[in-house]
Amino acid sequence: MSIFPDRRRPPFAPELLLRVALAWVMICGLLIVTNLGAIMAQRFPDPDDVMRLLEVRDLLAGQSWFDVTQFRVDAISGGVHMHWSRLVDIPLVAVIGFCSLFMSQHVAESVALVLVPLITFGCALLLAGRIAWRLISEEVAGLACLAMALSVPLILQMRPMRIDHHGWQIVLALAAVNGLMARNPRTGGWVTGFSIAAWLAISVEGLPMGAALCGIAALRWLRDRRGREWFVNVMVSLGVSSLAIFLSTRGLTDLAEHCDAISPVHLALFAWGGLAAWALSRFEPMPRSALVAGFGLIAAGAGAIIYSIAPQCAGGGFVALDPLVTHYWYSSVGEGLPVWDQSASLALQVIIPPLIALMATLNLAANSRDWLRQWWHEYALLLAASLLLTVFVVRAGAVSGALAAVPLGWQLSQWVRTARNMRQPGKRVLALAGVVIALLPAFPLTVLTMAMPARASASALQLAGTQCDIPRSSDILATLPEGEIFAPLDIGPQLLYQTRDTVIATGHHRGNNGMRAVIEMFIGSPASAYAELKARGTRYLVLCPDLVEPSRYADAAPDGLMAQLLKGREPDWLEPVPVPGPGNMKVWIIRS
Numbered sequence: 228m229s230i231f232p233d234r235r236r237p238p239f240a241p242e243l244l245l246r247v248a249l250a251w252v253m254i255c256g257l258l259i260v261t262n263l264g265a266i267m268a269q270r271f272p273d274p275d276d277v278m279r280l281l282e283v284r285d286l287l288a289g290q291s292w293f294d295v296t297q298f299r300v301d302a303i304s305g306g307v308h309m310h311w312s313r314l315v316d317i318p319l320v321a322v323i324g325f326c327s328l329f330m331s332q333h334v335a336e337s338v339a340l341v342l343v344p345l346i347t348f349g350c351a352l353l354l355a356g357r358i359a360w361r362l363i364s365e366e367v368a369g370l371a372c373l374a375m376a377l378s379v380p381l382i383l384q385m386r387p388m389r390i391d392h393h394g395w396q397i398v399l400a401l402a403a404v405n406g407l408m409a410r411n412p413r414t415g416g417w418v419t420g421f422s423i424a425a426w427l428a429i430s431v432e433g434l435p436m437g438a439a440l441c442g443i444a445a446l447r448w449l450r451d452r453r454g455r456e457w458f459v460n461v462m463v464s465l466g467v468s469s470l471a472i473f474l475s476t477r478g479l480t481d482l483a484e485h486c487d488a489i490s491p492v493h494l495a496l497f498a499w500g501g502l503a504a505w506a507l508s509r510f511e512p513m514p515r516s517a518l519v520a521g522f523g524l525i526a527a528g529a530g531a532i533i534y535s536i537a538p539q540c541a542g543g544g545f546v547a548l549d550p551l552v553t554h555y556w557y558s559s560v561g562e563g564l565p566v567w568d569q570s571a572s573l574a575l576q577v578i579i580p581p582l583i584a585l586m587a588t589l590n591l592a593a594n595s596r597d598w599l600r601q602w603w604h605e606y607a608l609l610l611a612a613s614l615l616l617t618v619f620v621v622r623a624g625a626v627s628g629a630l631a632a633v634p635l636g637w638q639l640s641q642w643v644r645t646a647r648n649m650r651q652p653g654k655r656v657l658a659l660a661g662v663v664i665a666l667l668p669a670f671p672l673t674v675l676t677m678a679m680p681a682r683a684s685a686s687a688l689q690l691a692g693t694q695c696d697i698p699r700s701s702d703i704l705a706t707l708p709e710g711e712i713f714a715p716l717d718i719g720p721q722l723l724y725q726t727r728d729t730v731i732a733t734g735h736h737r738g739n740n741g742m743r744a745v746i747e748m749f750i751g752s753p754a755s756a757y758a759e760l761k762a763r764g765t766r767y768l769v770l771c772p773d774l775v776e777p778s779r780y781a782d783a784a785p786d787g788l789m790a791q792l793l794k795g796r797e798p799d800w801l802e803p804v805p806v807p808g809p810g811n812m813k814v815w816i817i818r819s
Contacts, residue, residue: 239357243368247356250372251349257376258348259341262387266341269698272383274734275391277720280336282311283319287332293478300719301741302711302729303763310488310737312429313476315392318343341387347394348385351375354401355632358408362599363591363637371636377666378628379576380621392429393625399426400433400626403440404609408602412456416444420464424497428472428489431544436626439612441465441500443605445522450601452511459504466501470494484537487544487736492537499528548736549743555750555779556716556734556742562622569621577624579668581614584631587638610634635666695771696810701725703806703814710766713817715776716745722769731765749777750784753791753798760817768801768815 259266271277282295290296292313298306319339326335352372360368375381384393403422409415423440426433444461447454473489484490507521539546548557557563566574588610592603613627642662697718704712704726711729712722719733732741748756760768770777772793780789791797792813801815 239353240360242365243356243360244353246360246365246369247349247353247372250356250369250376251345251352254348254352254372254376255345258345258382258386266337266387270388271721272386272389273391274717274720276389277724278309278733278735279311279315279319279390279392280340281720281723282309283316283323284336286313286316286320287323293476293480297733297735297738299723299729300733300735301731301738304740307733307735307738307741308481309735310485311392312488314425314429314472315390315395318346319390340390344385344387344389344394347398348382350398351381351385351394351401351629354398354405355629357405358401359633359636361408362602363633364640367633367636367640369636370639371632374580374632374635374639374666375629378580378625378632379573379667380624381628381632384625393622395429396426396433397625397629399423399429400436401629404606404630407440407443407457407605412454413460416457416460417464419444420461420466421468423461424465424468424472427469427493428476431486431488431493432620432623435616436609436613436623437465439609443609446605446608449515449518455508455511459508462497462504463501466494466497469497484540486537486540486542486546490537492533492540495536496529496532499532500525503528545736547739549739551746552736552739552742555746555783557736559775559779560734563620565619566617566621573621575668577617577621577627578614580635580666581610581617581624581627581631583638584634585610585614587634591634591637606630606634639666694773694810695812696808697721697771697812698725699808700806700810700812700814703804704728704767704769707804707816708766711763712767712769713745713748713760713765714769715749715771715774715780716742717774717776718769718771728767731763746780749780749789750787752786753788753800756788757798757800757817761819765817768817770813772811772813 264270265272278297281297281299285297286292295309295311295313296306297309300307322339322342323332323335326338330338352375355371355375356368359371381397383389384397399422403419403426406415406418406420406422409418419440423433423437427437441458441461444458447457469489473494477489482491484492503521503525507518507525510517510521513521533541545553545557561569566578569577585607588603588607592600592607595603610627610630613623613630616623617627639662646662695718698721701722702725704722709727709729711731712719712726713731714722716732716734719730722728722730723733732738732745734742736742744759748759770792777789777793780787781793784790788798797803797815800818802818804814804816806812806814
């Protein structure tokens with residue numbers, strides 16, 4: 228069946244909005260119910276979510292818009308200057324600020340923790356549904372929304388309490404693709420360029436996919452000389468938008484060449500790309516070989532800018548990390564590891580649906596013609612790029628899952644239609660079961676785990692993470708004088724959220740020196756740790772014994788401080804503080 232929709236459809240028809248709204252309401256209801264326990268207990272999905280809320284609190288309390296320093300982390304060194312963008316803070320500040328007009332700030336924060344991720348998810352649903360609506364059919368638009376709801380990597384980044392930047396990266400990826408779908412290259416190019424610029428301002432990890440999107444625009448120029456407007460507008464928009472976002476969110480207070488955030492070197496890179504693209508277009512018409520050479524010159528110029536201004540950034544955003552921190556912390560951040568270092572269930576979930584979607588996209592291209600055939604080929608390239616990136620960095624699976632939703636929606640409509648036409652009920656059931664497994668490839672493993680009690684309990688323990696009830700147990704710290712807390716990196720943000728104390732370090736790489744100090748003290752001898760803590764004036768040691776991080780230190784240094792603490796052999800310079808409640812959080816006062 229040939230697929231050739233009417234390009235004159237309105238950008239956001241009422242029918243589309245209604246379908247997406249219905250899907251959003253139903254999915255949000257399910258997400259709230261399934262996450263209600265975490266919402267009520269204030270269990271954040273990730274330490275980054277806690278730190279994001281602390282950043283917003285500081286902003287509302289009067290900290291400068293251009294200052295993202297966390298002054299309660301490694302306070303004796305002046306705090307840790309975070310690399311995060313204020314763009315992600317805007318919706319949180321808006322919701323908390325508005326709700327605070329007629330409720331307490333704590334309740335307003337609770338509303339934002341639920342509402343903002345769901346709004347983010349609604350934006351993603353609308354943008355993915357719009358692609359399906361305009362290019363395939365109304366039915367597929369609804370099924371694409373369903374496919375997004377079933378994408379585990381995607382939904383993990385947009386569930387309640389997940390307020391960090393990953394959700395907005397997904398939205399901006401879909402916005403960039405929507406820009407490429409526009410009929411007008413000027414409008415579409417500027418939308419795509421702005422979306423890439425905002426994506427990179429939030430996280431420079433979007434650079435590979437940003438390059439892929441720019442590559443699609445360049446491919447349009449190679450295929451058709453009239454398509455040069457796409458590349459020029461995307462590149463100029465990227466340069467102009469990046470500068471505008473940088474000035475409006477970072478100002479001129481920090482012009483250092485950071486590798487983990489958009490810095491002057493990146494602005495120079497984008498400016499070069501925009502100017503070079505515009506200059507190259509002035510030479511049209513030219514032989515195709517000259518055009519290819521021009522693209523090569525643009526790429527060579529970009530490389531020259533990087534290596535001449537900030538050669539250290541060629542190694543990535545974490546090149547400045549201390550080797551000890553890299554070994555004990557960065558190499559253990561699961562979401563940043565390749566797919567072969569993940570569990571089988573997660574690996575299946577991030578790879579299989581996008582693979583099916585890639586095949587469906589090629590099938591869509593085969594059943595289309597003219598401009599639409601070219602569009603689906605471009606979409607296949609973007610999907611393949613995101614899937615390849617996911618193989619090496621598994622957290623990229625959220626963007627891959629978002630891009631996969633549209634072709635998966637179409638494929639789902641084909642499978643359901645085929646199953647309906649089967650006369651034998653048994654075959655129909657098997658066909659529908661195959662559809663479920665294709666969308667949720669880890670489902671059989673989940674059922675098998677549930678059928679094996681020993682493994683099920685181990686899995687539950689891993690998901691629960693700890694029996695340490697920090698929200699309740701940390702009340703004991705409020706009865707003690709304020710001071711610096713020595714604690715594992717992973718619980719640092721939660722301690723900051725629940726108390727007025729400071730911590731030596733959290734799991735955020737800009738606090739490299741404090742992170743090294745924490746690791747060295749936990750794997751070092753109790754005597755050396757005491758000397759360092761006494762010199763810092765640290766008052767408390769807080770520990771959740773059943774987390775992975777403490778066991779990592781104990782395994783690395785069986786005679787170190789952490790190993791002694793886990794064995795119940797605390798040194799005499801620690802005075803235990805009774806912690807009420809059922810949790811197992813341990814608190815000690817460090818004797819001076």
